[in-house]
Amino acid sequence: MAYFKDAQELYECIGGFFKSVTSHPDMGPKIQDSHLIIQFVYSDPDAVITVDAKNPPPEGHYFRIIEGPTDLSPDVKMSMAADVAHRFWFGKVNLVQALAKGEMKAQGPIPAILKLLPAIKPAYEAYPEYLKSIGKADKLI
Amino acid sequence: MKGYCGVILKVDLTTGTVEENPLRPEAARAYVGGSGLAAHLFFETVAPAIEAGASSPERPPAPAPDPSRPGGLPENDPARFGHPDPLGPDNPLIVATGPLTGTRLPCASRWTVAARSPLTGIWGEANVGGFFGAELKAAGYDALVVTGRAERPVYLLIEGGRPARVSLEPADGLWSLDTYAIHDALLERHADGGRRPRVMAIGPAGENLVRFAAVVHDKHHVAGRTGLGAVMGSKRLKAVVVRGAAGQGEDAAFRPADPEAVRELAASFVARAKEQMVIRSLGEAGTIMGMDFGALIGDVPIRNWSRGAWDRFDRVGVGAYAEVLTGTGTCHACPVACKRKVTTEALGRRLENAPGAEYETLGCLGPNLLIADLPAVLVAGELSNRLGLDTISAGGTLGFAYEAADRGLLDGVLEPGEADRLRDAWGDAERLVALLEDIAHRRGVGDALAEGSARLAARAGAAGHPEALDLLSTVKGLEAPAHDPRAAHGMAVAYATSLRGACHMNGLMYGLEHAGFAAPEVGAVPAELQQSSEGKGRLQKVAQDLGAVFGQSAVICQLGGNMYNADDLLAMLNAVTGFGYTLEELMECGERIVVLKRGLGNLYGLGAADDRLPARLREVFDEGGAAGSVPDLEGMLAEWREARSLDERGVPRREVLERVGLGRLADLLHAGC
Numbered sequence: 001m002a003y004f005k006d007a008q009e010l011y012e013c014i015g016g017f018f019k020s021v022t023s024h025p026d027m028g029p030k031i032q033d034s035h036l037i038i039q040f041v042y043s044d045p046d047a048v049i050t051v052d053a054k055n056p057p058p059e060g061h062y063f064r065i066i067e068g069p070t071d072l073s074p075d076v077k078m079s080m081a082a083d084v085a086h087r088f089w090f091g092k093v094n095l096v097q098a099l100a101k102g103e104m105k106a107q108g109p110i111p112a113i114l115k116l117l118p119a120i121k122p123a124y125e126a127y128p129e130y131l132k133s134i135g136k137a138d139k140l141i
Numbered sequence: 142m143k144g145y146c147g148v149i150l151k152v153d154l155t156t157g158t159v160e161e162n163p164l165r166p167e168a169a170r171a172y173v174g175g176s177g178l179a180a181h182l183f184f185e186t187v188a189p190a191i192e193a194g195a196s197s198p199e200r201p202p203a204p205a206p207d208p209s210r211p212g213g214l215p216e217n218d219p220a221r222f223g224h225p226d227p228l229g230p231d232n233p234l235i236v237a238t239g240p241l242t243g244t245r246l247p248c249a250s251r252w253t254v255a256a257r258s259p260l261t262g263i264w265g266e267a268n269v270g271g272f273f274g275a276e277l278k279a280a281g282y283d284a285l286v287v288t289g290r291a292e293r294p295v296y297l298l299i300e301g302g303r304p305a306r307v308s309l310e311p312a313d314g315l316w317s318l319d320t321y322a323i324h325d326a327l328l329e330r331h332a333d334g335g336r337r338p339r340v341m342a343i344g345p346a347g348e349n350l351v352r353f354a355a356v357v358h359d360k361h362h363v364a365g366r367t368g369l370g371a372v373m374g375s376k377r378l379k380a381v382v383v384r385g386a387a388g389q390g391e392d393a394a395f396r397p398a399d400p401e402a403v404r405e406l407a408a409s410f411v412a413r414a415k416e417q418m419v420i421r422s423l424g425e426a427g428t429i430m431g432m433d434f435g436a437l438i439g440d441v442p443i444r445n446w447s448r449g450a451w452d453r454f455d456r457v458g459v460g461a462y463a464e465v466l467t468g469t470g471t472c473h474a475c476p477v478a479c480k481r482k483v484t485t486e487a488l489g490r491r492l493e494n495a496p497g498a499e500y501e502t503l504g505c506l507g508p509n510l511l512i513a514d515l516p517a518v519l520v521a522g523e524l525s526n527r528l529g530l531d532t533i534s535a536g537g538t539l540g541f542a543y544e545a546a547d548r549g550l551l552d553g554v555l556e557p558g559e560a561d562r563l564r565d566a567w568g569d570a571e572r573l574v575a576l577l578e579d580i581a582h583r584r585g586v587g588d589a590l591a592e593g594s595a596r597l598a599a600r601a602g603a604a605g606h607p608e609a610l611d612l613l614s615t616v617k618g619l620e621a622p623a624h625d626p627r628a629a630h631g632m633a634v635a636y637a638t639s640l641r642g643a644c645h646m647n648g649l650m651y652g653l654e655h656a657g658f659a660a661p662e663v664g665a666v667p668a669e670l671q672q673s674s675e676g677k678g679r680l681q682k683v684a685q686d687l688g689a690v691f692g693q694s695a696v697i698c699q700l701g702g703n704m705y706n707a708d709d710l711l712a713m714l715n716a717v718t719g720f721g722y723t724l725e726e727l728m729e730c731g732e733r734i735v736v737l738k739r740g741l742g743n744l745y746g747l748g749a750a751d752d753r754l755p756a757r758l759r760e761v762f763d764e765g766g767a768a769g770s771v772p773d774l775e776g777m778l779a780e781w782r783e784a785r786s787l788d789e790r791g792v793p794r795r796e797v798l799e800r801v802g803l804g805r806l807a808d809l810l811h812a813g814c
Binding site: 030091092094095096097099100101102104105106109110111114115117118119121124 | 417418421422425426433434436455458459654656657671703
């Protein structure tokens with residue numbers, strides 16, 4: 001069974017988590033420094049989340065999150081099933097295997113994507129905590 | 142015979158004679174090429190002396206397996222049983238290509254250097270890319286077998302053609318040059334033939350018999366592991382220069398059986414390389430991407446493998462590297478181009494569009510020594526190439542020595558001033574560079590370090606500090622590369638059972654766990670989870686057998702080659718050789734090659750007790766991507782032993798050896814059983 005029953009729930013969990021990172025004192029500045037627009041395109045359920053670290057962020061945040069369609073032109077586009085994304089933030093996806101098997105598809109400059117990996121590493125611990133904080137402990141894996 | 146030149150060049154440095162021997166088609170089919178063929182040629186060369194030694198009434202009893210042996214270093218008295226002393230004239234140094242080497246097939250033109258290792262005392266091999274192997278075949282030779290010791294330094298000059306011109310040239314004025322200088326000097330000396338020659342050479346480390354000295358080709362293609370540069374140095378062989386002849390290429394000397402099929406396969410694989418995400422990543426980011434991926438899961442060694450987390454990976458990863466990147470490079474017929482060129486400066490040295498360090502070098506000399514200064518690590522890597530040092534063993538030895546010195550475990554082992562040079566050295570790039578120079582020239586403390594970490598630990602143990610052994614990263618005497626078995630459990634059994642000591646390339650487990658390789662047609666299916674041990678002992682048997690053909694004997698690159706599977710391997714080998722292999726036969730070739738190399742190790746004292754991980758790599762992290770991760774090594778080993786069909790001594794059973802055509806080896810291993 002899919003982890004998310006619909007796009008709304010995905011936005012609540014993954015989108016909400018991304019928004020919490022926009023003011024994270026460790027991850028936030030590193031993502032901001034990338035100056036990238038990164039778009040995540042999810043399927044089952046279909047959803048789009050865009051991380052905009054190129055344009056000025058709202059006050060008190062290092063970058064901004066856009067849920068749903070946007071006119072922004074992404075530098076990097078990552079496509080994957082929503083379940084793969086959920087498992088990824090638990091550190092339970094072998095990223096290289098997922099890329100090799102086409103479970104994750106990436107468009108854009110690969111070095112730029114890789115540069116973000118050290119920045120997002122703390123998210124592995126933060127995502128489960130975030131889910132618990134919003135009453136979504138049933139999503140823990 | 143198609144795909145091969147059919148000729149092996151034998152050189153005796155003691156007598157100065159060279160001769161051409163035919164490569165028998167049945168040997169080519171059974172051992173394929175590369176290190177499989179090298180192991181076969183090695184055994185054929187040394188077996189008579191071993192057999193004579195084995196029948197001697199003075200033959201000492203075989204030592205009992207001793208789990209306390211330092212760093213897994215096998216008990217290997219060089220003189221025992223008539224075995225060649227690794228640094229003696231009788232140790233055959235073998236350079237071997239594969240049938241695919243020199244063809245237009247992508248990522249398939251690597252070549253092998255092999256001998257008994259002076260670092261581990263068992264079978265030693267290192268494979269390397271670049272262009273030397275293709276050029277050797279273009280000159281008309283599948284392999285070189287070099288024995289003896291020259292009276293004075295020489296280099297071997299091979300100029301292709303029929304007949305080829307082969308000569309031993311004096312190298313007195315070239316001895317002591319670093320690998321860059323010798324490369325430039327020999328190119329200048331032999332640049333008049335129209336076609337650019339290719340060079341493999343040693344630097345000061347090989348000349349000074351550093352036990353982890355490397356063989357370096359064209360400045361940055363390095364056959365690094367197991368100290369084969371020291372074997373060259375022991376023979377006073379400074380370099381081999383080879384120039385192929387016009388018309389000696391794919392269309393003549395080693396014409397493939399089905400050139401049209403080779404063209405079609407090559408075209409489809411080039412297209413695949415452009416599409417396949419991991420291969421594209423390799424081209425765009427180089428092997429350095431291992432740092433960024435590895436940091437996520439705890440794969441990178443930190444402070445002599447003692448820490449699970451480090452907050453400076455961003456300073457030595459792909460992002461930082463992009464700031465110094467000025468170009469890329471490639472190997473023969475490779476569309477990936479994972480080699481990096483860099484322009485930077487540090488420690489008073491400038492690199493100008495120079496070969497840039499790859500992941501293993503960055504990992505072992507960077508985080509492993511807590512150095513977060515990328516330009517400095519690049520300088521240290523480039524210096525290592527110039528000196529002819531294996532950066533993995535250099536980093537592993539220094540990490541061990543720093544920690545041992547800090548704990549006072551080298552007091553009474555080294556001279557007081559020498560131990561001081563190793564204390565509080567973490568993060569000190571300037572000291573690193575000075576120590577690399579000292580190792581290569583065996584100056585001061587460098588002399589002890591040049592023996593490798595296992596021997597240094599053994600000295601500490603003998604001096605009353607046995608706890609030094611707990612700080613080693615070695616398996617069978619070879620320092621581990623920059624992949625932590627706690628991050629991906631298959632690497633635990635891969636290291637423990639590797640035929641040359643701790644190694645991520647001695648089989649396909651690395652590709653299966655880390656790089657997207659899969660070959661379900663022979664049961665090589667990557668596990669979903671890296672930090673799981675389930676089924677990985679059985680998987681290791683398949684990974685070894687397939688890997689023995691794939692990466693070691695067909696000598697396919699285990700980076701770019703991750704886009705292939707076993708069916709692709711079969712198609713390539715059959716298009717080139719016309720042997721009509723089946724997958725079953727290829728897997729049997731792999732098994733034959735594995736048990737031959739294992740058996741050679743057994744002859745040199747290797748036993749079941751040597752299949753293990755050092756204590757340091759079994760410690761449990763409480764932080765980082767591998768926190769709490771504990772590989773079930775015993776469970777995986779039990780699976781592997783059963784699948785591999787070893788006896789209680791860790792020796793391949795007679796029936797296995799005889800089934801794969803190694804009855805002569807069986808007689809040596811099972812005499813008296």
